[in-house]
Amino acid sequence: MTLHSAPTEQRALVTGATAGIGAAFARRLAADGWHLVLVARDADRLAEVAAEAREHHGREVEIISTDLSTDDGCAVVEGRLAGGTPIDLLVNNAGISLNKPFLRSSAEAEARLLRLNVHAVMRLTLAALRTMTERRRGAVINVSSVAGFGAVMPGSTYSASKAWVTNFSESVGQSTRSFGVRVMALCPGYTRTEFHERAGINMSKTPEWMWLRADDVVDEALRDLRKGKPVSVPAWRYKFAVAGLRHAPRRLLHAVARGTRGRIGREER
Template identity: 55%
Template structure:
């Protein structure tokens, strides 16, 4: 049986990855900050699917938290075959409304943690000639929308670059770029969602199913829904200045109130 390590595993997209991978017979290493939620989740997945679910409590906004996950990923006696870098969050407010400390924490979780954990996981995968890394980004990576969008754009660019460097090694990397997904994400950030049209919402389980198909096909960037594929196609064709203006207005209309 192979082992997958998932950060931000207790809710949203991370929890959906855990459910799907457990159902497919993968052992799991579940990473999040809440030990009790992790233990409950691990027990449920073990009892339902007969897999082993290891709990690793870590706060990826801290050096100690990142280092603890790095150590687990570097353990050659208990190899991790799939890393899902899913941990992330949003900040409510425009630039200068958000404290510098919160902005830097976002970069720590979205960029530094992804860099360090990918770097810890890949050498063993390369030696074994197989493995995968899914870095959860966002369609926000493709439009100018502040620190959140910039950090997700970094994830996409980083993933594409590493995927090229590792071509032919048996290690696959993919940046997953969803749109609005029904999770705890907006609630935790204190963002209202009543003004977001129903058609823009994605189901986390369906999203993960599509993402794993894209990973198996060798896609490096996955936008796993026809609606958002169409939107991103339009974004690529539109002038950059026009896109910036539209996304700024749209963010105020459909984003946090």
Template identity: 55%
Template structure:
């Protein structure tokens, strides 16, 4: 029986990945910090889809949490590094501790779990790793935020190791959605009222796209046509122009016109 481990598996895209894979008959290992919510989610999925669902309560911003989850990833066929965080404050407003936690979760945990899972998958000659990144990682489009820098690392990291993994029939893919209707922005205290409705994506739909692209062998997956266009523009716009746009957006934001 195929087994998948999903970090941040109780809500948002993590839950969508869990339900998608369970519907295909895949046993699950779900990782989150809240024991009560984790166990309730596991029970619902097990009852609905008839699969085995194990849980690991762990904080992936800590060494102990990464070590505990790392002990489980050597046996899985699919690893989804979904857990991540953003900050509702700019770089000079957030505390150093919070900035370091962002890097611990968005970067270091992805590195550690992938480093543990990938050799085992390569030895078996099969497996898949999905690293959830973001359209924000393609350029400095979030003025004053280090979130986009952390996601740029996730995308580049995935692109760097994908050719190595492919030699042993293992797939590694960076999944880069835009705005998705989840709890992410509310948890980070990030205002969303000024974001137009056309920019929002459905969590289940983007996960379907991610899994389809993974099976097609894509290394970078960007769901929806309009985000593909936006990503292409960001990637091919000179950095000097992107920087001026970001500076202007930052100035407008400071006057309270956008968030």
């Protein structure tokens, strides 16, 4: 599979495709010649993204409006991955964070986070890899986060869910490489999207230099996928941050992280 100039028969399925990194993947892949299957809950916004890809790039676009935090929603997308025109690239981008720390959260909210950030990623990756390994071609990008490399958000379970996504992707990728199929975890830092706003998290104190552009994140992700990297961390500043998170003494890491929400982005109360 080439990601420089995709043959016209290649198709990518992107979840969480109506905004942010998911929408940036849809735009970039359509511009590169990929046909698309776009998945999100908001049917109207899906139709807008699909219309752009059709009108500007002449791509074929299917839309699936469904909630991946539910079993039924996952089953719909699993069915598409298993049947119909084959999917050559799966981008698992859909995910959520919560605006309350664990001690003030609810079991229902935490379960929904795990269903979307972990359970849906596992189910869709498995469905995609079954056909990709049979065909001996394809790739999966699971959107994780720099936050997954350390407990840098006191009281948040988001980073724990993303640690799972990164570890899962690396592990599964080792087993699929011999079939000619790549699995990569994409681990961006703070990215200009609707993600924090939708979660009700106030990011007004986050320094400007920490923000990434979604289009730049996608560009680097596709470059790293072509290179066969199991983990992609866009931007040198976040590569350095990940090195620190991996190797810093835990006591130091916890001391630095203790006031993270107050300095960078505290939850709305």
